[in-house]
Amino acid sequence: MRYLEKLLSAIGPFLGLIFVYLVFCFVAPPEFHSIYNTKLILSQTVIFGIAALGMTLVIISGGIDLSVGSLVALGTVVTATFVSKYGGQDPGILIPATGAVLAVLACGFCGFITGSIVAGFGIVSFIVTLGMMQVARGVAKGLAGQTTVTCPTNWLNDMMIVEPAAGAWWSIAPAVWVMLGLLGLMYVVLHYTVFGRRIFAVGSNESTARLCGIRVRLNKVWVFTLSGVFAGLASVMQFSNLTLGDPTAAVGMELKVIAAVVIGGGSLRGGEGTVVGSIIGAIIMAMLQNGCNLAGVPNYVQNIITGAIIITAVGVDRLRHGRQTEV
Amino acid sequence: MDEQQPFLQLQNVSKQFGGTVALDDVNLAVRSGEVHALIGENGAGKSTLMKVLSGAYQPDEGEIYLDGEHVEMDNPLKGRRLGVAMIYQELNLAPHMTVQENLELGMEDTTLGFVKSQREEIEEVLELLGHTSLPLDTPVRRLGVGKQQVVEIARALLTDARVIIMDEPTSSLSAEDTEALFSVIRKLRDAGYSIIYISHFLEEATEVADRYTVLRDGEVAGTGSIEDMSERELIRLMIGRSLNEMFPSVEREPGEPLLDVEDLQGPVPDGVSFTLRRGEILGIAGLVGAGRSETVRSIFGLESADEGYIDLAERGQVHVKYLSPRRSLDLGLDLMSENRNREGLALNMSVAENMTLSSLDNYAGFGGWGLLNVWKERRAVRDWIDEMDIQCRGAEQQISTLSGGNQQKVALTRLLEAGSDILLLDEPTRGIDVGTKVQIYRLMGELASEGRGIVFVSSYLPELLGVTDRLGVMYQGRMSDIYPTEDWTEEDVMRFATTGR
Numbered sequence: 079m080r081y082l083e084k085l086l087s088a089i090g091p092f093l094g095l096i097f098v099y100l101v102f103c104f105v106a107p108p109e110f111h112s113i114y115n116t117k118l119i120l121s122q123t124v125i126f127g128i129a130a131l132g133m134t135l136v137i138i139s140g141g142i143d144l145s146v147g148s149l150v151a152l153g154t155v156v157t158a159t160f161v162s163k164y165g166g167q168d169p170g171i172l173i174p175a176t177g178a179v180l181a182v183l184a185c186g187f188c189g190f191i192t193g194s195i196v197a198g199f200g201i202v203s204f205i206v207t208l209g210m211m212q213v214a215r216g217v218a219k220g221l222a223g224q225t226t227v228t229c230p231t232n233w234l235n236d237m238m239i240v241e242p243a244a245g246a247w248w249s250i251a252p253a254v255w256v257m258l259g260l261l262g263l264m265y266v267v268l269h270y271t272v273f274g275r276r277i278f279a280v281g282s283n284e285s286t287a288r289l290c291g292i293r294v295r296l297n298k299v300w301v302f303t304l305s306g307v308f309a310g311l312a313s314v315m316q317f318s319n320l321t322l323g324d325p326t327a328a329v330g331m332e333l334k335v336i337a338a339v340v341i342g343g344g345s346l347r348g349g350e351g352t353v354v355g356s357i358i359g360a361i362i363m364a365m366l367q368n369g370c371n372l373a374g375v376p377n378y379v380q381n382i383i384t385g386a387i388i389i390t391a392v393g394v395d396r397l398r399h400g401r402q403t404e405v
Numbered sequence: 406m407d408e409q410q411p412f413l414q415l416q417n418v419s420k421q422f423g424g425t426v427a428l429d430d431v432n433l434a435v436r437s438g439e440v441h442a443l444i445g446e447n448g449a450g451k452s453t454l455m456k457v458l459s460g461a462y463q464p465d466e467g468e469i470y471l472d473g474e475h476v477e478m479d480n481p482l483k484g485r486r487l488g489v490a491m492i493y494q495e496l497n498l499a500p501h502m503t504v505q506e507n508l509e510l511g512m513e514d515t516t517l518g519f520v521k522s523q524r525e526e527i528e529e530v531l532e533l534l535g536h537t538s539l540p541l542d543t544p545v546r547r548l549g550v551g552k553q554q555v556v557e558i559a560r561a562l563l564t565d566a567r568v569i570i571m572d573e574p575t576s577s578l579s580a581e582d583t584e585a586l587f588s589v590i591r592k593l594r595d596a597g598y599s600i601i602y603i604s605h606f607l608e609e610a611t612e613v614a615d616r617y618t619v620l621r622d623g624e625v626a627g628t629g630s631i632e633d634m635s636e637r638e639l640i641r642l643m644i645g646r647s648l649n650e651m652f653p654s655v656e657r658e659p660g661e662p663l664l665d666v667e668d669l670q671g672p673v674p675d676g677v678s679f680t681l682r683r684g685e686i687l688g689i690a691g692l693v694g695a696g697r698s699e700t701v702r703s704i705f706g707l708e709s710a711d712e713g714y715i716d717l718a719e720r721g722q723v724h725v726k727y728l729s730p731r732r733s734l735d736l737g738l739d740l741m742s743e744n745r746n747r748e749g750l751a752l753n754m755s756v757a758e759n760m761t762l763s764s765l766d767n768y769a770g771f772g773g774w775g776l777l778n779v780w781k782e783r784r785a786v787r788d789w790i791d792e793m794d795i796q797c798r799g800a801e802q803q804i805s806t807l808s809g810g811n812q813q814k815v816a817l818t819r820l821l822e823a824g825s826d827i828l829l830l831d832e833p834t835r836g837i838d839v840g841t842k843v844q845i846y847r848l849m850g851e852l853a854s855e856g857r858g859i860v861f862v863s864s865y866l867p868e869l870l871g872v873t874d875r876l877g878v879m880y881q882g883r884m885s886d887i888y889p890t891e892d893w894t895e896e897d898v899m900r901f902a903t904t905g906r
Contacts, residue, residue, distance in 0.1 A: 270777045272765045279762055282751035289707065289748055290762040290819065291734040349753050 102369035132308025140348025153313020158323025182310035189306020197295035227323035281348030418467030442614035446838030460484030490566035551582025652871030655850030671710030675882035688873030810841030
């Protein structure tokens with residue numbers, strides 16, 4: 079019984095994914111279930127997915143990070159500004175790489191600031207990251223001079239090519255491989271390192287964590303810094319997609335990322351969540367967007383659907399916990 | 406009175422969950438005008454029986470009779486309508502609403518419709534309870550726990566309850582409030598209500614109850630008038646074996662000093678000093694709020710004290726300001742929290758994860774930065790489960806699904822796992838069954854005989870007198886002189902605890 083329940087909650091997100099897929103197979107035109115479109119959905123997952131890996135850490139530790147969308151925008155601007163300034167006509171390999179690293183560092187630094195304020199002053203992360211959302215967006219706009227930053231195309235843009243070796247079934251966007259690599263890395267970090275176990279402990283019961291000698295505040299600083307770093311990595315993929323720096327990009331993305339984590343089994347009360355589930359959640363979010371577009375569902379309906387899914391996912395999370403406390 | 410027809414009767418009630426028998430052919434008879442103590446170890450079936458009574462569970466077999474009539478308790482609401490009210494350990498009151506508003510929340514299914522008539526009825530009930538002075542217009546959160554409990558009981562009476570079930574009602578009450586609650590219970594009894602009183606404190610049961618039923622492993626081990634029973638006999642019924650010694654003695658010899666606490670000054674502790682030696686159990690007695698928890702928590706760095714030093718035999722002197730749990734653990738101190746649910750355990754984590762939370766670094770390479778050796782961790786956890794005799798389905802079981810006694814053993818195992826020499830145990834036997842208590846007393850003795858030092862904080866004087874080597878008493882943040890335990894009498898301890906002299 080209990081094992082069945084455990085199994086169900088583990089494969090629940092996966093069943094959800096299959097369900098959404100089947101629905102679109104009926105509703106959307108046949109292109110939807112082509113191999114190419116599957117690859118397209120995967121590459122559209124990458125940005126949510128990478129950000130969701132960082133968000134998973136934050137949510138497991140009992141917090142929330144609303145600044146992710148703004149950080150992604152900031153990251154694209156940082157990369158584009160650097161490449162356009164120092165890249166000349168042909169930026170080569172090193173200049174875009176440095177731009178990408180700078181974007182990750184900038185976002186990681188923002189996460190570090192967020193984490194330090196959350197830990198140092200004991201303000202709830204909802205408020206601090208709401209502030210950081212505005213600050214990062216403002217910095218991005220200022221840095222970009224209120225407009226988009228163009229720069230010459232470079233190898234970073236190849237990251238998001240849906241099918242690098244055209245026609246070959248095995249060929250998917252390099253960015254997808256990056257996401258899968260990061261997924262494996264974070265899986266190991268969460269389940270096979272002391273740091274990972276401590277994130278769960280802090281989210282499960284902060285007082286217990288403190289009693290057990292865990293440096294709760296330091297842990298929080300790390301978690302938010304990492305969330306920033308992952309937002310930075312996501313921003314590199316966003317830049318790759320846009321081929322320019324856009325301070326108004328990824329508005330509201332944090333909500334979809336949070337939805338992905340919650341769909342994947344993360345609990346907004348902390349202490350629960352899996353990176354595999356979060357990535358599946360991200361695929362579901364990308365698939366919804368892709369399928370709706372193909373099926374010709376207008377944008378406003380998509381908004382409504384996304385909102386309904388977020389509420390449903392949180393509702394399911396609540397139900398799951400309600401049942402647990404009853405036993 | 407003995408010939409009186411029982412008001413509430415359970416006949417041959419059985420209940421199974423999967424393969425485990427939770428209740429086996431249980432009979433329970435409670436008369437009106439009687440306080441009936443329901444006694445049993447954790448896991449003996451008390452809470453299942455209560456859930457059957459309140460309608461939350463349906464029995465597989467057996468009948469319930471209320472006032473001679475056969476009733477079906479399909480759901481908790483039905484139980485409530487038939488006049489069975491539960492008062493849980495954690496009170497169900499809306500803290501921001503006034504006393505009257507809280508009382509009226511429960512009135513929805515009565516026939517009275519208007520505020521005025523409700524007020525009259527409320528006053529009637531409060532008079533019955535002897536609490537006419539209860540301020541009806543004050544928000545409930547401003548009342549003490551004891552008064553809040555009265556509100557809860559009053560609410561039960563207002564919904565026409567005839568049977569009131571109280572689950573560990575004194576667990577968060579001071580001695581004074583407990584006395585007040587007992588007088589309320591006696592008034593209810595005299596007014597003809599039936600009260601089922603569940604408690605771990607046998608002396609409370611013998612003080613307030615008229616009759617008792619002891620459950621053991623889902624069966625009734627004994628029932629009768631409590632006047633004829635001694636505490637020792639009740640314990641024997643609960644455990645099912647003769648308990649020669651509640652407090653097993655383990656040979657030990659106090660050694661060199663391990664910990665010197667020097668003039669601890671904080672928001673609460675007021676110049677507390679004491680020395681703890683190797684191989685010694687040092688008891689701290691006192692009333693709730695006397696500053697015992699604050700003292701050990703400041704020594705561990707969980708709460709900040711203003712002034713004072715701790716002097717560790719091998720590590721030298723440290724000012725309390727520079728202590729944190731992490732630092733203290735590194736210095737060889739460890740603390741077991743008095744509040745298992747809020748602080749002692751991470752409830753939605755597994756048995757294994759809770760056990761190793763303080764000692765995780767030992768399972769990861771590169772001084773804690775490498776990968777966790779999960780296999781080694783599980784093996785250690787399995788050994789602990791065997792050694793500590795923890796009843797669970799396995800290392801992966803979620804800790805919240807264990808019984809209180811087993812949870813407490815896991816919490817204690819965490820300290821053993823971390824391997825500190827100085828153990829600060831704050832109410833380590835609170836809310837657990839007698840069998841586990843004895844195991845913990847023996848373990849404490851063994852730990853001391855291995856050369857560790859234990860500070861044992863407790864509100865339960867018999868265990869302090871039975872287990873400790875030396876004893877101090879706290880009163881308003883001050884510590885009495887510390888004497889060998891055999892030099893203290895119960896009266897001496899209580900006098901210092903209540904007067905500071």
